[in-house]
Amino acid sequence: MGAQQGDKIEQLHERRRRAREGGGPKKIESQHKKGKLTARERIDILLDPNTFVELDPFVEHRCNEFGMEKNRLLGDGVVTGYGEVNGRKVAVFSQDFTVIGGSLGEMHAKKICSIMDLAAKTGIPTIGIDDSGGARIQEGLDALSGYGQIFYRNSVYSGVIPQISVVMGPCAGGAVYSPALTDFTFMVEGSGLMFITGPRVIKAVTGEEVSPEQLGGGRVHSQISGNIDFLANDDEQCLKMVRGLLSYLPSNNLDQAPLIDMGDSPDRWDEKLSTIIPENPRRPYDMKDVIIGIMDRGGMMESKAEFAKNIITAFARLNGRAVGIIANQPQFLAGALDVNCSDKASRFIRFCDSFNIPLVNLVDVPGYLPGVEQEYAGIIRHGAKMLYSYSEATVPKITVITRKAYGGSYLAMCSKDLGADLVYAWPTAELAVMGPEGAVDIVSRKELEGLEGEEKMKRRTELIDEYREKFANPYYGSSRLHIDDVIDPRETRIRLIRGFDLLRGKRVSRIKKKHGNMPL
């Protein structure tokens, strides 16, 4: 190596060292004081050791206004590249709050777009870690355009590669739309913040006083708005959860999720499943106990666990293969379908369908949640999303009815009519066009109108019992092929595993179209 060349190589390493410094030790210290890790520390936790390959580290912004020419740092506030999670490739960008507040300018956005393009071309998931003051105002329209380019890619790559957002700092104004467009959003409580208009603007316009955390903190979005899917206590836990989620996902739409043997026998007969449904039909139970009994031991990841709890959406495995679970939760709102749970379920169904993850539908649904509030909130168009998503989904779909399956809500939970490949019912199942009480009041109205007082009540009870005996059981539905078999709850796991085994070769041909028009 000549002296000159040695110098040049030395210069390269010097530049790299500078790029890795980000905003310098003081800014890094301040980041740590806030309980946050730096952009690079986060990448180190997210990826397998020594797998990160950085790209575009020498990018600088091109702004010469407002003194920005004196504030140029290598990398321009975002670290991008690729690496591995459990040996599988992923692309990552991590905003660096220590460099100009992680603000997004033209070149910063170009770096993000560049890694997204590479991820889409190579079919690997993208993980974006957001920690940014927002648009770099000094760069004006160029910064704004940067957001536009990111949103465009989030949208056109949707359904091609899984896209995950991790909000570990401020993410305000237009910036929030990137997480909103991606498949799953994680947030760290106490540091992650998301809102369109911040507390100061709200105060100025409406006079309302609200703290940033109250307005757009992690708990708000995990419980009230439903904007995020997973909430973590700190950066490290959050990134480990991202790794966990990736273990259920394929790398792209042509791939299958990894097969992970959890050591649970596919022939396990689960005794506990026969005791979950209470003797008293008026008692609720925890549908999660059913999920735990059926799925492979040791792994389940619930999305939007604290939002619209009347429906459960979760990933788990059956004989090592990832499945998506959509289950009514009788413990909350009687498991009735409402606006929020329809949105939650539909989005989950469409994600699973995009990425070849089979669907398990566990049904105990009394109907749609009645009330003026729900009607005014548009339960008609929101509820329609579930019908649409289930019908649209071509992945293997198996439905298990544990107890109630009434009316339109039974259809919305993926009945045979919406394309369920197999429908099983437990002996406790009640399938009917509506609940026995309501049905009797309609079909026997004339008879009941002719009676009065106690006699009327007695006859009504009799008719309800007759109706229940005749229709509210799984056998009437089985005689009409709405149910493929009535099964012992204890054999549910075995039936599902064998069912999905059969359905692995499922082929569906649909009429070619540009895309449908999903109700929104």
Place this chain on the structure above:
Amino acid sequence: MRRFRVEIDGKVFEVKVEEVGSEEPPEVKLVASEAPRVETNISKQKVKAEGNIIVAPMMGTIIDIFVKPGDKVKEGQPVAKLEAMKLEMDIVSDLRGKVAEVHVKKGASVQSGDLIISFE
């Protein structure tokens, strides 16, 4: 339909290949020890827009009340029983505190959002 020319042991064959469907993608196999076990014991404390109160989660009938003014209540403790849609569900406190007032009587019909209990 695509045509290929294949040579085997000096003999030339012309073959037509028709793609009848996309191939099953290869499966990635990981072993169980690599499956990350995820800790998700995250904070479940409720965000309260309304203050220190418990409201009816949906419309229905209050069929039982388990607390009275002055009682200390923990998070996760059932405070009343609501019958709705033919199910008897516990209304569970998402707060810890001392009950100031119970705003409903047994047998009362409530709408979603109606005040059930306020804390001191």
